[in-house]
Amino acid sequence: MQYLFSVIHDSEALATDEEMAAIDVFNDRLQADGHWVFAGGLGFPYSATVIDNRGGDALVTDGPFVESKEYLAGFWIIEAADLDVALRLATEASQHCNRKVEVRPFL
Amino acid sequence: MSDTDVPAAITAAHRSEWARVVAALARRFGDLDIAEEAAAEAWAAAVERWPADGVPPNPGAWLTTTATRKAIDRIRRENKRDGKHREALILYDDGAPEPTGPIDDERLRLIFTCCHPALAPQTRVALTLRLVGGLTVAEIARAFLVQESTMGQRITRAKAKIAQARIPYRVPSAEDLPARVAGVLAVLFLVYNEGYLATGPDTDPVRRDLTGEAIRLTRLIRALLPGDGEVAGLLALMLLTESRHAARVSATGELVTLDEQDRGSWDTGLIAEGHRLVRERLAARVAPGRYQILAAINAVHTSARDIRDTDWSQIVALYDQLVHVDPSPVVVLNRAIAVAELDGPDVALAAADRLDGALAGYHAYHATRADLLRRLGRGPEARAAYDRAIALAGNTAEIAYLSRRRDQLGR
Structure with a gap:
């Protein structure tokens, strides 16, 4: 079972050196314990571009698909047996990256 | 069996067997939705058949067997249609044998799943009343003053979240258990309080269906976790509060405060049972939690035959203790x-x-x-x-x- 951990942030501050170091420690443990699938940090919302090609005539828009104070700053995809395990990992993830984390299952 | 005994037998079976049947089916089929619907169908079958065939010698076994058949029928029907989809919605069960012990009961798994912290508090209350208490969606909607369709959607979404996000169907591990039991007790206390001081212009001021259900479910938890002090405390608190229900509202529909209540109409049986539980916790000599302290405060009140006999210094001392635990x-x-x-x-x-x-x-x-x-x-x-x-x-x-x-x- 895989879960997406969305890292939610509300300011344009990058992770500090201490936060990055804590995230590295957490990632190493995710890998050692077999929970690791993938993770990454994302550029700021202003660096986003939205493409709408549903009508065949691709429309390109500068900026994120939704403007909001809180945004997706990064994510983990982890492997966990059930939500209790995922929530325990997300609790640690939030502490290590010092940001809110949303947990959502993959279908 | 006479005509009047059959409805009574169905009601009794509903009280004693509903949660067990839902829990057994949830375990077997790994799907709360199927479990709930099949249990409801089994009771509908009992309403139809028992008056003609008579009440079976073992109503619980009859209902479980009937519900299991209904569930299998439904799974067969749906597998033909969308087996893949059904498979995706199957409730997670790791299959490994759980450590058996005094708390290994199917109903406990059900309660802990309904009261999972990943569900909103109101949703936990609604799910517990539906799946464990067996109340209808309409009854739950009425209790919480929302439209039946709104409550139905809330319960349906909660069941879908349990399945999709794999909220595990099991009793939490020993390290998580105290916090999770606290969550279950909070749900039952909410149900009780809503019954004892019901909200809304069109409802009875005291909803004894809700207070009664909260007490019944707390008794169930107590039977499953007899050594837990806060479970005993919450049950005692509910019993001692409930003992005063007849004196609580006047004939003209007005709340009667403790100092003006007719203490002769207090229920001495409930008081005796509540006092027994409080004494049991005192004898345990373990630092009490908030429900045990609240129960002790109510024990002092219910020990006074007249408001003037109330030992207020003891009540204030207990509140001091409570402020320490819950400021x-x-x-x-x-x-x-x-x-x-x-x-x-x-x-x-x-x-x-x-x-x-x-x-x-x-x-x-x-x-x-x-x-x-x-x-x-x-x-x-x-x-x-x-x-x-x-x-x-x-x-x-x-x-x-x-x-x-x-x-x-x-x-």
Whole structure:
């Protein structure tokens, strides 16, 4: 079972050196314990571009698909047996990256 | 069997067997939705067949067998249609044998799943009443003053979240158990309180269907976790509160406060059972949690045959203990009410006034201040406080009581 951990942030501050170091420690443990699938940090919302090609005539828009104070700053995809395990990992993830984390299952 | 015995047998089976049947089916088929629907169909079959065929010798076994057949029928039907989809919705069960012990009961898995912290508190209450308590969606919607369709959607979404996010169907591990039991007790206490001080203009001021259900489910938890002090404490608290229900609302529909209640109409059986539980916890000599302390406070109240016999110093001492465990403003307010009896309303008012920032939107805060101001002879201020309390109160009997008190104030 895989879960997406969305890292939610509300300011344009990058992770500090201490936060990055804590995230590295957490990632190493995710890998050692077999929970690791993938993770990454994302550029700021202003660096986003939205493409709408549903009508065949691709429309390109500068900026994120939704403007909001809180945004997706990064994510983990982890492997966990059930939500209790995922929530325990997300609790640690939030502490290590010092940001809110949303947990959502993959279908 | 006579005609009148069959409905009674169905009701009795519903009370004693519903949660067991839902839990057994959830375990076997790994799907709460199927379990709930098949259980409902089994009871519908009992209503149809028992009057003609007679009540089976073992109603629980009959209902489980019938519900299992209904569930298999439904799975066969749906597998033909969308087996893949059904597979994706299957409730997670790791299959490994759980460590068996005193708490290995199917119903416990069900309760812990319904009260999982990943579900919103209101949703936990609704799911517990539906899947464990067996109340209909319409009954639950009425209890919480929402549309039936809204409540139905809330329950359906919760079941879908349990399946999709793989909320595990099991009793939590030993390290998580205390926190998770606390979550279950909080749900049952919410159900009880909504019953004992029901909200809304069109409902009975005391909803004994809800208080009764909360007590019944707490008894079940108690049977499953007999050594847990807070479970015993919550049950004692509910029993000692419930013992006063007949004296709580007057014939004219007005709330009757503890000092004015007809103590002769208190239920001595419930009081005796509650006192027994409180004594059991005292003998355990383990630091009590909030439910045990609240139960002890209610034990002191129910030990006084007359309001003047109340041991207020003991009640204040228990509130001091409670503030230590739970320093919330509501607890501090309730302590102030007891302090008024021991040290006078002026001391209590000073304590209550310090809570204005936290409790300005809470009806009981203004009702308490109104009563203290009235006793201190400060009529105009008391009237203003009664007005605020009445505007914020949601219980018809309480509004009637507060209005009379306000209108008795001199001009």
